Amino acid sequence: MSRLIADVIVIGAGIIGCSTAFHLARQKNVRVIVVEKGALASGMTKRSGALIRAHYPHPVEARLALASVNFFRAWKEIVGGTCGWTPTGLVITAGENDAAELRAQVAQLQTLGADTRLLTPADLSELEPAARVDDLALAAYEPAAGFVDPALATQTLAARAKDLGVAFRTGTLVKNIRVQHNRVAGVETNAGPIDALAVVITAGPWSDRLLKPLHAPLGLRAQRAELAFFDRPAALKAGHCAFEDWTTGARFRPHTFGLTMGGLNAPDHESETNPDAFDEGIAPGFIAAVQARLAARLPALAHARYVRGHAGVYDQSADGHAILGHVPQIPGLYVAAGFSGAGLALAPAVGACLSELATEGEASTVDVRALGMDRLAMIAVPSAK
Ligand SMILES: Cc1cc2nc3c(=O)[nH]c(=O)nc-3n(C[C@H](O)[C@H](O)[C@H](O)COP(=O)(O)OP(=O)(O)OC[C@H]3O[C@@H](n4cnc5c(N)ncnc54)[C@H](O)[C@@H]3O)c2cc1C
Structure with a gap:
């Protein structure tokens, strides 16, 4: 041969x-x-989780993200077919402790050409009336964010x-x-x-x-990370923005078929995992923990029905x-x-x-x-x- x-x-x-x-x-x-x-x-x-956004703190990653968001949005012309692009917009929330960091991140992204802007809690209320805002000092909004399949x-x-x-x-x-x-x-x-x-x-x-x-x-470091999917209640049927919630530590977005998908901003499992042999299900306690964080921002999700979940592995660099x-x-x-x-x-x-x-x-x-x-x-x- x-x-x-x-x-x-x-x-x-x-x-x-x-x-x-x-x-x-x-x-x-x-x-x-x-x-x-x-x-x-x-x-x-x-x-x-396939959340697509430009909000990355590292300027080079942000440049890569900006180029990529445009690519996803123009998928049909560049690649052909579809990537399942679904626009949602992304809200990032900050409390008093991390407001300065968010302000700096938005300023940096703006200099790189990203469409992102700061919102007051009142602005966020107007954008997303279902959101609780009384614990927030500030938010950022990136309207061009979305998700893909x-x-x-x-x-x-x-x-x-x-x-x-x-x-x-x-x-x-x-x-x-x-x-x-x-x-x-x-x-x-x-x-x-x-x-x-x-x-x-x-x-x-x-x-x-x-x-x-x-x-x-x-x-x-290979670290296990989990995602849970909830049936959106009637109050949120029309959908909601994606959130990277620095205040609660959760990241969530609307998903297809009337679901909301949520996970944690950083995996809470410290131990190394084997990407060939890991528990692909949801660990006991994760569903309640993530739902509580989601409901802390969108209270209508407090009693949303859990539908399914799965785990994956992050390849974490030093x-x-x-x-x-x-x-x-x-x-x-x-x-x-x-x-x-x-x-x-x-x-x-x-x-x-x-x-x-x-x-x-x-x-x-x-x-x-x-x-x-x-x-x-x-x-x-x-x-x-
Ligand atoms: C739970 C979870 C949620 C996430 N959410 C998001 C999100 O919302 N937004 C976002 O941007 N990113 C997210 N990510 C990260 C994102 O999914 C990954 O960064 C991305 O999929 C990595 O793609 P990859 O092609 O590098 O790796 P992979 O998809 O892992 O592909 C690597 C491939 O290499 C193959 N391979 C490995 N070794 C060999 C070998 N020796 N010979 C032949 N083949 C081999 C594997 O079989 C595998 O198919 C998430 C990740 C996880 C786990």
């Missing part, structure tokens, strides 16, 4: 891998193979990439990344080797399993920000991971940047050098094979 050869191998067919493949296929005349151990979107992408978005990106010539090898595990003469040479899979000039790791919380043998770990760029000391190897609970919203622009990095050596969609792996100062010299 002849040996498989690609210009670029993408490891992982979640939203970020499929976005990368789409951009590579669309912009460059390159042979691309995506290798995925499961099915398309079978990792954290299918479990995502994460599996559908991934599948349409993959379908378009396939149309443009990308090969997908699903059900194929990358066992290791091959390094020869101190640069990447391809991958070894359970179906044989594939040679390539460049390899892009978009393997979410599994990324370190591929990087540790190269002595280049990202230091990701400083809480995405890791995006080349793997130092292994030319030809690139990575995007560490997005924690916020990678879906960045995926279109991250894919564009990875495509540029892999083919041109630097990203032009957004200057992502500040998100590079070298900031983590964790890299040891890889052993040459």
Whole structure:
């Protein structure tokens, strides 16, 4: 059997891998193979809350988010088909303690061109009459925010990439990344080797399993995070804004079929979890805990019927920000991971940047050098094979 050869191998067919493949296929005349151990979107992408917004505190992540929001909104023209884009607007709330931080975040986002503005509690009452506001000092409002169907978005990106010539090898595990003469040479899979000039790791919380043998770990922590879905009561049937509620610690948004989906801003499970073997259900106590926080902002949700829930795994980086760029000391190897609970919203622009990095050596969609792996100062010299 002849040996498989690609210009670029993408490891992982979640939203970020499929976005990368789409951009590579669309912009460059390159042979691309995506290798995925499961099915398309079978990792954290299918479990995502998929809230799409520009409100990121890190300026580079905010730039990626801004480019991505526009991409999601213009999906039909750029990709074709649909990503299930549903506009909701996003409200971020702050009490006395974090009002200054929110004010600064809004000011920074405005300088980057984001449509976001500060609201007084009275303004918020007018915008969202169902919301309790007496505990708030301030809010921010981003009208262009919304949500997508994460599996559908991934599948349409993959379908378009396939149309443009990308090969997908699903059900194929990358066992290791091959390094020869101190640069990447391809991958070894359970179906044989594939040679390539460049390899892009978009393997979410599994990324370190591929990087540790190269002595280049990202230091990701895999943390379980849960989402619960509630039947919206009659008072909220028409829907509501999405909320990132700094005051209660909850993040929630309307969902399709008259539901409201909610989770916590930061997972409250400190222990590491195994992304191949974790409890995909809801932990005892989570439903009541999250519902109490949702009802603290939208009191009509206090007795909403719990419908279902699921858990996923955040790939948490050491400083809480995405890791995006080349793997130092292994030319030809690139990575995007560490997005924690916020990678879906960045995926279109991250894919564009990875495509540029892999083919041109630097990203032009957004200057992502500040998100590079070298900031983590964790890299040891890889052993040459
Ligand atoms: C509960 C939850 C809620 C979230 N909510 C939001 C939100 O509201 N907004 C937002 O922006 N983000 C959110 N996120 C984060 C977002 O979903 C992720 O950042 C994003 O889906 C990551 O995409 P990915 O393609 O990097 O990873 P994944 O979707 O995990 O894809 C990685 C793929 O790599 C494959 N893979 C791994 N190792 C190998 C290997 N060795 N060989 C072959 N294939 C391999 C896996 O099977 C997997 O399919 C949430 C995440 C979770 C868990």
